[in-house]
Amino acid sequence: MRRVTKIAAALLCGSLGVTALTACGSNSTSSSSAPSGSSTGAASSSTIKVGMAYDVGGRGDHSFNDSAAAGLDKAVKDFGVQFKELQAVNGESDADRAAKLDSLAANGYNPIVAIGFNYANAVKTESAKYPNVKFAIVDDASNTATNVTNLVFTEEQSSYLVGVAAALKSKTGTVGFIGGVDVPLIHKFQAGYQAGVKSVKPNDKVIVKYLSPAGDFSGFASPNKGKAAAQGMLSQGADVIYAAAGSSGDGSIQAVAAQKGAWAIGVDSDQHELPALAPYKNSILTSALKNVDVAVYDYIKSIHDGSPLTGTQTFSLAKGGVGYATSGGFVDDIKTQLDQAKADIVSGKVTVPTTTS
Secondary structure, X not given: OOOOOOOOHHHOOOOOOOOOOOOOOOOOOOOOOOOOOOOOOOOOOOOOEEEEEOOOOOOOXXXXXXXXXXXXXXXXXXXXXXXXXXXXXXXXXHHHHHHHHHHHHHOOOEOEEEEOHHHHHHHHHHHHHOOOOOEEEEOOOOOOOOOEEEEEEOHHHHHHHHHHHHHHHOXXXXXXXXXXXXXXHHXXXXXXXXXXHHHHOXXXXXXXXXXXXXXXXXXXXXHHHHHHHHHHHHHOOOOEEEEEOOOHHHHHHHHHHOOOOOEEEEEEOOHHHOHHHHHHHHHEEEEEEEOHHHHHHXXXXXXXXXXXXXXXXXXXXOOOOEEEOOXXXXXXXXXXXXXXXXXXXXXXXXXXXXXXX
């Protein structure tokens, strides 16, 4: 089994969000957050040049992108790889994203890692244009080119586990789910969460709210929208709220922290452990972990080791690719039930749905 040890939370810049360069493909790097303070690393001992293109939110989203950045940081530390990071903004087109990847490939970066399904068309275009460059994409499995590796996760499984936790901890019988953008990927989070809740308390109510429709990715980077959505759910009696919404989830957590007796559930990273969310950590029940850091690190390591991961690589609960956080000890009293649910999924006794229909 490949190494899937969770990378220390200290490497993360923050926690919650999903996905981010300026339109037309800015070449600026995230030097202020990068481990070396430059786009090429401090004392690079490797000839490998890794290009990283983030989705909306980028480094500092406290979630999805930060987890990817942690995997890059560890690879820089362990292997001395050189690197360049490109950010993103709302409203980018496929052409904008392709321009970013093109700029990396043209400047000798190989491999290139695209963070988020938004890059699917851009990766398809650029991988054909640069057949000798290795590409990896997170959260998309549509590319079949031999020089593209798809890094995907069973998000529904970790969401199921935190759904079980939500049901066991709710005192009102009403819980909430906030999705950043109304797209199939986030439907997986919703489906798993609802199934987990219903597995424990079939009659509990799950309030669902999406922050933006498909095609509008602002829902992944709008904390104010997340806060308003959570406040609305709290007013309807929800006392546990799970947000799969990128940095918009920060707002949800803030709203929950202001409500006595309510719990927030984090996403992607262990948000209880993130410095940026420290003021609210006593309200974060658990987090649905999606180890993007493991996937990014393992992929770069495979290039470094001369045995590149290829095809579609699925990071499942059984492989340690997803899971739930225990930081804070708030789920210690229900850990037996959570671990039984985990065992049932791994054994195949429980198959978690990936759609809500």
